[in-house]
Each structure stands twice: as structure tokens, then as C-alpha cells.
Amino acid sequence: MATITLKVNRQAHTLECASTTLLVEALREHLRLTGTHVGCDTSQCGACTVHVNGKSVKSCTMLVAEADGAEITTIEGLAQGGELHPMQAAFREHHGLQCGFCTPGMIMSATDLCKRSPDPSEHEVRHWLEGNLCRCTGYHNIVKAVRAGAAGMRGGK
Amino acid sequence: MTNEGFGAPVRRKEDRRFLLGKGNYVDDMVLPHQTYAVFVRSMYAHAKIARIDSAAAKAVPGVVAVFTGEDIAADGLGGLPCGWLIKNKDGSNMAEPAHPALAQGKVRHVGDPVAMVIATSKAAARAAAGLVDISYDVLPAIGLLADAIKPGAPVVHDEAPNNLSYDWHIGDEAATEAAFKKAAHIVELDLTNNRLAPNAIEPRAAIGDYNAASDHYTLYTTSQNPHVIRLLMGAFTLHVPEHKIRVVAPDVGGGFGSKIFHYAEELLVTWGSRKVGLPVKWTSDRSEAFMSDAHGRDHISHARLALDASGKFLALRVHTLANLGAYLSTFGSSVPTYLYATLLSGPYDLPAIYAEVKAAFTNTVPVDAYRGAGRPEAAYLLERLVDKAARQLGIDRIEIRRKNFIRTDQFPYQTAVALQYDIGDYHATLDLALEQNDRAGYDKRKAASAARGKLRGFGISTYIEACGIAPSAIAGALGARAGLYEAANVRVNPTGSVTVFTGTHSHGQGHETTFAQIVAEKLGMPVDNVDVVHGDTDRILFGMGTYGSRSAAVGGSALMKALDKIIDKGKKIAAHLLEASPGDIEFKDGTYRVAGTDRVKAFGEIAFTAYVPHNYPIETLEPGLEESAYYDPKNFTFPGGCHLVEVEVDPDTGVVDVVDVSIADDVGTIINPMIVDGQAHGGLAQGIGQALYEEVRYDGEGQLTNGSYMDYCMPRAADLPSFKVGNHVTACTHNPIGVKGVGECGAIGVPPAVINAVIDALTPLGVTDISMPATPEKVWRAIQAAKAAQAATKGA
Numbered sequence: 001m002a003t004i005t006l007k008v009n010r011q012a013h014t015l016e017c018a019s020t021t022l023l024v025e026a027l028r029e030h031l032r033l034t035g036t037h038v039g040c041d042t043s044q045c046g047a048c049t050v051h052v053n054g055k056s057v058k059s060c061t062m063l064v065a066e067a068d069g070a071e072i073t074t075i076e077g078l079a080q081g082g083e084l085h086p087m088q089a090a091f092r093e094h095h096g097l098q099c100g101f102c103t104p105g106m107i108m109s110a111t112d113l114c115k116r117s118p119d120p121s122e123h124e125v126r127h128w129l130e131g132n133l134c135r136c137t138g139y140h141n142i143v144k145a146v147r148a149g150a151a152g153m154r155g156g157k
Numbered sequence: 158m159t160n161e162g163f164g165a166p167v168r169r170k171e172d173r174r175f176l177l178g179k180g181n182y183v184d185d186m187v188l189p190h191q192t193y194a195v196f197v198r199s200m201y202a203h204a205k206i207a208r209i210d211s212a213a214a215k216a217v218p219g220v221v222a223v224f225t226g227e228d229i230a231a232d233g234l235g236g237l238p239c240g241w242l243i244k245n246k247d248g249s250n251m252a253e254p255a256h257p258a259l260a261q262g263k264v265r266h267v268g269d270p271v272a273m274v275i276a277t278s279k280a281a282a283r284a285a286a287g288l289v290d291i292s293y294d295v296l297p298a299i300g301l302l303a304d305a306i307k308p309g310a311p312v313v314h315d316e317a318p319n320n321l322s323y324d325w326h327i328g329d330e331a332a333t334e335a336a337f338k339k340a341a342h343i344v345e346l347d348l349t350n351n352r353l354a355p356n357a358i359e360p361r362a363a364i365g366d367y368n369a370a371s372d373h374y375t376l377y378t379t380s381q382n383p384h385v386i387r388l389l390m391g392a393f394t395l396h397v398p399e400h401k402i403r404v405v406a407p408d409v410g411g412g413f414g415s416k417i418f419h420y421a422e423e424l425l426v427t428w429g430s431r432k433v434g435l436p437v438k439w440t441s442d443r444s445e446a447f448m449s450d451a452h453g454r455d456h457i458s459h460a461r462l463a464l465d466a467s468g469k470f471l472a473l474r475v476h477t478l479a480n481l482g483a484y485l486s487t488f489g490s491s492v493p494t495y496l497y498a499t500l501l502s503g504p505y506d507l508p509a510i511y512a513e514v515k516a517a518f519t520n521t522v523p524v525d526a527y528r529g530a531g532r533p534e535a536a537y538l539l540e541r542l543v544d545k546a547a548r549q550l551g552i553d554r555i556e557i558r559r560k561n562f563i564r565t566d567q568f569p570y571q572t573a574v575a576l577q578y579d580i581g582d583y584h585a586t587l588d589l590a591l592e593q594n595d596r597a598g599y600d601k602r603k604a605a606s607a608a609r610g611k612l613r614g615f616g617i618s619t620y621i622e623a624c625g626i627a628p629s630a631i632a633g634a635l636g637a638r639a640g641l642y643e644a645a646n647v648r649v650n651p652t653g654s655v656t657v658f659t660g661t662h663s664h665g666q667g668h669e670t671t672f673a674q675i676v677a678e679k680l681g682m683p684v685d686n687v688d689v690v691h692g693d694t695d696r697i698l699f700g701m702g703t704y705g706s707r708s709a710a711v712g713g714s715a716l717m718k719a720l721d722k723i724i725d726k727g728k729k730i731a732a733h734l735l736e737a738s739p740g741d742i743e744f745k746d747g748t749y750r751v752a753g754t755d756r757v758k759a760f761g762e763i764a765f766t767a768y769v770p771h772n773y774p775i776e777t778l779e780p781g782l783e784e785s786a787y788y789d790p791k792n793f794t795f796p797g798g799c800h801l802v803e804v805e806v807d808p809d810t811g812v813v814d815v816v817d818v819s820i821a822d823d824v825g826t827i828i829n830p831m832i833v834d835g836q837a838h839g840g841l842a843q844g845i846g847q848a849l850y851e852e853v854r855y856d857g858e859g860q861l862t863n864g865s866y867m868d869y870c871m872p873r874a875a876d877l878p879s880f881k882v883g884n885h886v887t888a889c890t891h892n893p894i895g896v897k898g899v900g901e902c903g904a905i906g907v908p909p910a911v912i913n914a915v916i917d918a919l920t921p922l923g924v925t926d927i928s929m930p931a932t933p934e935k936v937w938r939a940i941q942a943a944k945a946a947q948a949a950t951k952g953a
Contacts, residue, residue: 018280028185032187033178034178034182034184034185035177035178035179035180036178037182037184037358037359037410038184038360039358039359039360039410039443040442040443040865040866041442041443041444041865042443042444042865042866042867044865044866044867044871045358045443045866047358074178075176075177075178076177076178076179079176079177084173084176084177088176088177091172091176092168092169092172092173092176093168095168095169095831095832095834095835097172097175097176098411098665098666098667098835098839099357099358099359099408099409099410099411099664099665100171100172100174100175100176100180100408100410100665101180101182101357101358101359101410101411102358102410103175103176104178107176122879125874126874126875126877127874127875129873129874129875130873130874130875132874133358133866133871133873134358134874135356135357135358135411135413135839135842135843135871136358136411136665136835136839137835137838137839137842138838138839138840138841138842138843138872138877138880138903139838139842139873139874139877140835140838140877140879140880141835141838142874143874143879
């Protein structure tokens with residue numbers, strides 16, 4: 001067993017868990033933050049994407065022990081005061097989600113992209129999202145939503 | 158009030174919970190004291206089980222139980238049933254061997270479940286699963302469809318010594334042969350339709366929860382049709398009366414057909430919960446999904462088209478060998494027959510058709526409905542064949558289609574393969590698609606591609622599908638073992654808001670919004686006043702679920718009927734309050750009015766009166782305002798359209814880029830255009846995936862060789878362009894909304910358009926055929942082979 005201290009969505013947690021525990025398991029099973037999803041077992045689908053110290057990471061690729069001391073943001077931590085984050089709002093406005101299962105990972109990945117590249121081109125968005133699989137939308141509206149979300153983030157909205 | 162009824166792109170009501178990470182998928186649920194199931198699955202495609210020793214597994218701390226085939230046999234669990242009986246040509250029944258939930262002495266595909274380990278932690282269950290010691294006597298196996306019917310092939314089931322479940326046919330063979338005899342041209346083509354894995358991003362999951370005090374079972378499962386699962390468990394597998402079973406399908410992360418079927422795991426966790434006295438949860442991982450979710454497609458076909466001298470189609474003859482996998486899945490038998498061969502007329506006036514379908518068992522995962530289900534196979538065959546006919550006869554690809562389309566004055570059109578199309582306008586969708594594609598600018602684009610060293614190709618497909626499944630009497634006459642109506646209940650609450658209970662299930666389609674829009678359209682209230690409940694057999698009266706693009710056409714129609722009953726009852730209440738005759742009351746935009754007067758009552762006032770009946774016709778009318786309706790469709794619906802694709806092929810690497818997708822569909826009346834377009838986008842991605850990227854591969858011994866996302870190529874964002882999607886509406890003539898269905902169009906129409914475009918691009922090099930998926934390797938090899946053949950011709 002290992003003792004892990006980390007901040008998740010601005011709240012400090014100390015976890016006692018097996019040293020083999022993945023970050024995604026710690027989030028879903030220990031902290032009951034089930035917005036972070038698991039869609040594969042080979043780190044391909046990206047449904048488990050969260051931010052670790054501000055950067056998007058597939059939380060199935062990382063032991064929680066490696067996140068000791070880190071600041072984690074999950075999909076549950078993105079909206080503030082009941083208001084959707086601009087990226088979340090853009091996904092709704094542009095119908096960037098259908099079944100909703102890949103959506104948290106898409107949004108966490110997209111918000112990281114827009115921090116690095118505040119006005120990404122369609123080409124840039126499509127290539128950035130190569131680590132996130134969606135089976136419902138054909139990506140068409142996700143791409144639209146990410147570019148609109150980027151505009152929203154630039155506007156500080 | 159802003160219009161939120163038909164045609165309004167209302168933003169989805171369900172989105173907020175998904176966007177906030179507050180969805181409630183099965184794997185998110187935790188029941189008190191839940192245990193974890195892990196399945197031990199066969200690593201062999203075909204083997205006898207000599208011995209199972211669970212002692213070491215049972216000794217792992219935390220293990221609660223290990224169950225094998227003997228345990229379920231001792232408890233009398235039934236085999237997983239097939240819902241559609243197909244008759245052979247000679248009238249006899251299809252071979253229908255048992256499909257046990259845990260192997261009974263023999264395994265028949267890699268992934269076939271042999272044992273279920275239940276433990277107090279997932280880790281303990283996994284560790285113990287690895288210690289279940291199974292001795293197998295490995296048998297020769299059939300991994301590839303074509304091998305199933307070879308002489309001396311291994312036999313998958315003793316009940317089917319030739320490995321065929323059925324040898325079925327449809328159409329008029331004599332008329333077809335007569336037409337071929339007088340044909341000026343005959344065009345032939347061999348085709349394979351590649352095997353696909355549906356790959357909803359949410360893996361399947363199930364939690365069984367038996368309550369000993371009430372002797373009731375609850376199953377939480379990733380299902381598209383919870384009532385169907387309850388029915389099958391009650392009648393066939395668990396053998397428990399339905400009133401003691403509750404099936405809940407909460408938020409479900411995509412289905413595409415793969416979550417229709419009754420699977421072993423959901424039965425076993427429900428039964429297992431009774432055995433161990435604790436809730437039992439199972440969540441598939443992706444590798445497990447590849448070897449246990451039903452796959453789709455997998456046909457080998459030979460097709461012949463007869464034409465007269467002018468290029469008019471005279472007859473079509475098709476022979477198809479379809480893969481059923483190792484067992485008959487819930488609807489596996491219906492897919493290569495009534496969902497496939499009945500669509501072989503396409504949008505064409507085709508006087509004679511004859512199709513034979515042999516359906517074979519192989520040592521592979523069962524094959525069943527996947528987005529489109531039979532209809533993509535039909536469209537692919539026909540549209541490849543029509544393109545070949547155009548090339549062979551020297552007729553323009555667009556013109557040959559126009560020449561053979563069913564004209565608008567021919568509807569209702571009786572096809573040669575049983576269906577009667579009610580309405581459509583195939584010229585209109587073709588014209589719209591061409592306009593969106595900017596056909597006139599093609600030569601300039603082709604030249605620009607050439608300047609970059611790329612070969613540009615243009616591909617077309619004009620397709621039709623049958624949706625709105627299904628008129629029960631017709632389906633029953635064809636072998637369906639269930640009715641295919643839909644149910645809806647409308648509960649108007651005393652303060653005027655509405656709760657809708659629907660037997661359909663939304664797993665991405667947005668029913669919580671579109672069904673609320675149906676209420677908005679009918680009752681003139683905002684969608685925010687409407688809640689739509691689905692996915693719980695204890696809350697919803699009944700339903701057959703969501704598949705075959707049926708939800709709006711059948712479930713929406715049931716809702717319309719229930720709303721009509723609400724409106725009618727409201728008229729009686731309004732008539733009483735307004736001291737008028739019910740026949741003089743009209744209802745519009747949420748208001749009851751004595752016709753031709755300004756005497757009105759708002760809908761909310763009527764609702765309140767129904768529940769507070771102080772001034773009420775209580776002698777003749779019951780209080781309350783709640784109505785249910787069942788709707789059985791009169792016919793299938795027939796969406797159709799035109800899909801145009803432009804590709805660029807890199808002749809050096811064989812890489813195909815899809816650079817333009819312009820489609821025009823006719824899906825009937827559109828309730829929410831934003832959602833309709835989204836459904837088209839998703840279908841297109843899966844269709845392009847089939848054409849270029851995806852294929853489940855087995856080797857000759859039945860080993861699954863690409864069962865993970867490392868190996869199975871899923872389309873990614875960078876693999877696809879943005880899509881140009883248009884709609885031309887002809888309203889369905891026989892349902893109250895006029896809707897036809899949109900869920901599957903993209904996956905049906907686009908694969909042949911992509912392949913036709915690739916062949917068009919490669920025609921100058923001498924390539925005449927390419928199979929799906931057109932991977933870079935396949936395209937590159939085809940280019941090399943064509944070059945070699947041309948060089949040989951020149952040399953000679």
C-alpha cells in the first residue's frame with residue numbers, strides 16, 4: 001500500500017491505495033469522480049484524459065503514485081460556480097457530443113490544446129485529437145466545438 | 158414562445174450532465190457490498206474441454222465463487238435464444254444449435270466464456286481467473302468464412318454438418334433467368350464485405366442484484382432495449398417470471414447495434430447474484446469486447462446484373478455467403494436475409510431479382526446487427542456493380558443511375574424483393590448532392606491534385622434503406638419471434654409539466670430532446686417543461702428499444718398517438734369548463750378554444766382541472782391526465798439519398814485521403830436538424846472506417862489477430878474531413894410525423910462511394926477493383942500489379 005497526497009479539482013486528498021493503482025482507478029474508485037471514463041486497455045481511446053499539473057494526460061497510463069503531490073483537474077473540476085466552462089458550452093452549442101462517453105476526455109484534451117494554441121486551425125485540432133476516439137460524432141462537430149471553445153477561452157468567457 | 162417543435166435545432170437537454178462528468182453509466186454505479194465478476198474465456202477457436210480445476214482459483218483470498226458450465230446446466234439456465242427463424246429453400250427450419258452462456262464441454266470461438274469468477278475485489282477476481290486450470294483438446298477450426306463450406310471442413314455444430322444454419326432465397330428465379338437470356342449486357346462482380354467490430358467507446362458492463370427478501374432480480378446493463386432483455390431472460394434464459402425482473406439501462410455510451418443482443422454476461426451476473434447473495438458487477442475491457450461483442454458484416458458475394466442495350470437494368474442475381482460466427486446471436490439470422498436481400502433493388506426500377514443466401518457457422522465471435530445491418534452490404538454490392546456497369550457500357554456513372562431510378566410517379570413502388578417503397582425522390586437527392594459537391598469544379602480540383610502528385614477520384618453512391626422496424630404482422634410472417642411496435646406513456650403533471658415514458662432507448666441519439674420536441678410541437682409548451690424517461694422496465698410500460706433507425710418513426714409515432722389522446726381528453730374537460738360541445742373545441746398552440754370565439758382555456762388550466770376536479774364532468778370522465786399508446790407501423794420507412802466522395806490517392810504510398818464528402822439524404826420530416834446532421838456525421842465516419850480502415854481479422858485457425866485499438870484501425874479525427882450534409886424531405890406517408898429515420902444512412906451510403914472514388918482515381922493506372930478496407934498496402938499492391946500487367950502487355 002502507498003500513501004498518496006494530491007490535489008484534485010482544487011481539493012486536497014490523501015489516499016491509501018495499492019502501489020499498482022492507476023490514476024484513473026484512484027479517481028473513479030477512490031474519489032468517486034466517475035466523469036473520467038475508461039474505453040480501452042491500451043491507452044488509445046483518450047476517454048480518461050485529465051490534467052496533471054495543467055497538462056493533458058491519459059490517466060490510464062499513469063500510476064497514482066506518480067501523481068503524488070500533483071494538481072489534477074478532471075471534467076468535474078472544469079465548470080466554475082455552476083457555469084459551464086467555455087469549452088463545455090461550445091460542445092453543447094455545436095452538438096459536439098452524442099453518447100457523452102468520450103466527451104470528458106475530448107474536453108480535457110481540447111482545453112489543453114487551446115492553452116497551448118489559443119486559435120487552433122481545423123488541421124491543428126484534428127491532429128491534436130488523434131489520441132481521443134469518438135465513435136458517435138464523426139468528429140465533425142467536435143472540431144467545430146473545439147474551435148468555438150477556443151474563441152470562448154480567448155474571450156475569457 | 159420560441160418554436161421548439163419540429164424543425165428547431167434545440168440544444169440537447171441531456172448534454173449538461175455529460176459535459177459536467179455527471180453521466181450515470183453502468184460502470185459508474187456502485188452497489189453496497191458489490192462483488193466483481195471476471196470471465197475466463199477460451200484462448201482456442203475450437204476445442205473440447207477435458208477438465209476444469211477451480212481449486213487454486215477458489216483459494217485466492219477474496220474469491221466468493223467460481224462457476225462453470227456444469228453449474229448453469231445444473232440450475233437449468235437456458236441457452237441464449239435467436240429472435241428470428243429463417244426457413245431454408247425447402248421450407249425446413251434453419252439449424253439452430255444451442256448457445257450456452259458458459260461452455261458446455263466445448264468452446265467454439267476465441268473469447269467463448271468458460272467460467273465466471275466472483276470476488277470481493279476486481280484484483281482478486283482477475284488473479285483467480287488466471288488460476289482456473291482448463292485442459293483443452295484442441296480441434297481443427299474455421300477462422301475464415303470461405304473455408305466454412307469447403308469439403309472436409311471442420312464441423313462447428315453437430316446440428317449443422319455442412320456448417321450452414323440455412324440456405325435461403327428470395328425473388329423470382331425464373332423471371333430473373335429469363336431476363337438474363339434477353340440481356341444485351343451482363344456485368345459481374347465478386348465482392349467481400351469486411352468484418353467490423355462495432356466499438357462503442359463505452360465497453361459493455363452489467364450489474365446483477367438479487368433481492369432475496371422480495372425474490373426480485375435487478376439487472377443494470379448497457380442495453381439498447383431493456384424490455385427485450387427482460388423478456389428474453391424471463392422466457393428463455395433465467396426462467397423467472399418477468400414481474401420479478403427489472404432491467405435498467407441507464408446512460409449508455411453508444412451502441413451501434415452491439416448492445417441490442419442478449420449476452421451471456423448479463424444473464425450470468427444476474428443469476429450469480431442469487432447464487433452468492435451479493436450484487437455482482439462485470440465491466441468488459443476493450444480486448445474482451447473485441448472477442449465477445451457481436452461483430453458486423455462479413456459477406457462474400459457474387460453478383461450479376463443484366464442490362465438492355467441502352468443501359469436499363471433488367472435483372473439482378475446475387476449469391477451471398479454470410480458469416481454467422483460460432484453461434485446464432487439474438488438477431489444474427491435476420492441480418493443477411495430480411496435486412497439485406499430485401500434491399501437489393503436499391504433506388505432502382507429493377508424488374509427481376511433473385512438472391513440466394515447461405516449463412517455459415519465459423520469459429521469466430523457471433524455476427525449480428527451493426528449500424529446499417531444488412532443494408533450496407535446491399536448498398537455496397539449494388540453500387541459497386543452499377544459503377545462497373547457504367548464503365549463496361551461506357552455510360553456516365555451519374556446518367557446510368559438517373560436512367561434507372563424509380564421515378565416519383567411510380568410510388569408506391571413494389572420491388573421484386575418483397576418491399577413496397579411508399580415515397581422518395583432520388584433525382585432530387587442526387588441533384589442536391591451534386592450541387593454541394595460543386596461537380597462543375599471537379600476538373601480544376603483534379604488538376605490541382607495532380608499538380609501535387611496525387612490522383613483524384615470521384616465516387617458516387619445512390620442508396621436506399623428500410624427503417625422504422627417493423628410492422629409486426631409482416632415481421633412475424635417472415636420469421637420474427639417478437640412484435641416490433643413501440644409504446645409511449647404521457648403523464649401530464651397537475652401543474653402542467655409533462656413526463657414522457659418511452660420504450661425506446663437513447664444511447665447518443667438525443668431522445669430526451671427530440672421526444673420533448675414532439676411534445677412541444679403537439680402541446681405548444683417549451684421543451685424545458687418536458688422530461689423524457691427511458692431505460693427502466695419498472696418505470697416504462699413496455700418497449701422494443703432502439704435499433705434499425707426506429708425510435709422516431711415507431712416510438713415517436715407512439716408518443717404522437719398518446720398525445721392525441723391527451724389532447725382529446727383535454728377537449729372534453731375544456732368543453733365542460735367552457736360550456737360548449739367537445740366537437741366545437743379546437744386545440745392549437747397550447748390553447749383550447751371554442752371554435753370561432755375568444756373563449757379559451759390554457760392547457761395548464763385543463764391539466765390542473767383534471768387533477769383538482771371540483772368543476773368537472775366526473776360522471777362521464779375520469780380525473781387525471783395520463784395516456785398510453787402502442788404504435789405498430791404500417792410499413793417500413795425508406796430513407797435514401799446520394800453520397801458523393803472525392804479522394805486523393807498518393808500513388809507512391811497507396812495512402813487514400815478522403816478530401817470531400819457531400820451527401821444529400823431524405824430521412825423524412827426532420828424533428829431536430831442539428832441532431833439529424835450529427836447522426837449523418839457519425840454514420841459517415843463509420844462508413845469511411847469500413848471503406849478505408851477497419852477490418853476484424855482472424856487467421857485460418859480462428860485466432861483473432863487484431864483485437865485491440867493498437868491493431869484495429871479506428872477512424873480518428875485527422876483521418877476524416879468535415880462533411881457537407883444536406884437534406885431533401887419527402888415525408889413518410891404512413892406515420893403521423895412523416896419521419897423515416899436517420900441513424901444508419903451514413904454507414905450505408907458512403908462505403909461504396911469511397912471505393913468507387915478510389916477505383917476512379919486508379920482507373921488511369923489500370924486498377925479495376927479494390928476491396929474494403931482500401932488500406933495503403935492494398936492500394937499500393939493494386940497499383941504495382943496493374944503497372945506490372947500493363948508492362949507485360951506492352952512487352953508482349
